[in-house]
Amino acid sequence: MNLPASAMWALPWIAAPVVTAMRLTRSRSLDEASPVAPDDAPFLTVIVPARDEEENVERCLRSILASSYPRLEVVLVDDHSRDATRAIAERIAREDARLRVVSAPDLPGGWFGKPWACSVGAREARGEILCFMDADTTQSPDLLPRMVNTMLARDAGMLTVAGAQEMHTFWETLLQPQVFSMLLMRYGGTESVNASRHEWDKIANGQCIAVRRAAYDAIGGHAAVRDKVAEDLMIAQRLFRAGVRTVLVLGIAQLSTRMYSSLGALVRGWRKNVYAGGIDALPRLAIARAIFPFGLLVFPVAELAPIATLLAAFALRGAVGATALAWAWIATAALLVWWLAVYLRARRSPVWAALFPLGAVVLLWIILGAIARGRSVAWKGRSYRSG
Numbered sequence: 449m450n451l452p453a454s455a456m457w458a459l460p461w462i463a464a465p466v467v468t469a470m471r472l473t474r475s476r477s478l479d480e481a482s483p484v485a486p487d488d489a490p491f492l493t494v495i496v497p498a499r500d501e502e503e504n505v506e507r508c509l510r511s512i513l514a515s516s517y518p519r520l521e522v523v524l525v526d527d528h529s530r531d532a533t534r535a536i537a538e539r540i541a542r543e544d545a546r547l548r549v550v551s552a553p554d555l556p557g558g559w560f561g562k563p564w565a566c567s568v569g570a571r572e573a574r575g576e577i578l579c580f581m582d583a584d585t586t587q588s589p590d591l592l593p594r595m596v597n598t599m600l601a602r603d604a605g606m607l608t609v610a611g612a613q614e615m616h617t618f619w620e621t622l623l624q625p626q627v628f629s630m631l632l633m634r635y636g637g638t639e640s641v642n643a644s645r646h647e648w649d650k651i652a653n654g655q656c657i658a659v660r661r662a663a664y665d666a667i668g669g670h671a672a673v674r675d676k677v678a679e680d681l682m683i684a685q686r687l688f689r690a691g692v693r694t695v696l697v698l699g700i701a702q703l704s705t706r707m708y709s710s711l712g713a714l715v716r717g718w719r720k721n722v723y724a725g726g727i728d729a730l731p732r733l734a735i736a737r738a739i740f741p742f743g744l745l746v747f748p749v750a751e752l753a754p755i756a757t758l759l760a761a762f763a764l765r766g767a768v769g770a771t772a773l774a775w776a777w778i779a780t781a782a783l784l785v786w787w788l789a790v791y792l793r794a795r796r797s798p799v800w801a802a803l804f805p806l807g808a809v810v811l812l813w814i815i816l817g818a819i820a821r822g823r824s825v826a827w828k829g830r831s832y833r834s835g
Contacts, residue, residue: 454772462782465786502532521575578658
């Protein structure tokens, strides 16, 4: 049976969410691992790079120190914070000897701040496993035992955890699902990433990465990715290239992150990553990099195109043909179903689904700004150029 032309046109809007959902169903989680550390638990160092994190650092450090993992040290690297980050961390260190606070030396030329702080922390670490945690994360007491058990069970040289994203404000709730939906459609579930034989499909979540010390040193540590804004992604790629098994798992119940708390922070944060970092998640082909800016625009434009068609049909009666109008209704319905599923899974009101066009507009604005900046990046008072 031949499908109507409008339905044929709408197939990408229907198929993309269905395929993404199918890929996600194969994802694996830390819930599968034992919450009890093994008897011969390797010594583990948690490294927390921090710059201007006074709003987050206490919650982060106290959650790490509350871990049930038995052989643990924590190294917080203060990267020239201009607020009370260091004072808060030092106060906690006086209460718990497992925590050490160190200062990052002045940033060398050619380095981004986070890789430099991670590198400083790694030099201070004594652990057989290094776990790099962002200062805006919070973990459950069983996160680290489950991570180590998963690394041992899957013979992983690197394990990275995708946790829950906290959304407390209007703009967080509107925009974070947009960005992460775009990433999910690109990468799929954890096993899509893990099973891929292509370097450019390997990713890591910089909010939580555990790596065996020997593997980390073998690739040159963070010095090997010193000029990358997406240092997490590049660490995963370099480890994979070196023959190290890299594993991505979900840890929704064990890890949460509040990345950005305002519209301004959301725009600045994603604008620094979406182009300068995303371009490294491509095959090393000139054509792939040439069309990348257009590829970035596909997701928000695909959301807005059917809405724009419906608005044009309403404003300019008779100007939109019946086939185009039918396509617009079908595509919009498919988008609404996707966003209903996203927000219900996030335990948010389904009313948020109806606001997806506004989220798409903001995402489009962020992407256009990122493309305009190219590899130039500004973050927390510093300017960089991604290599």
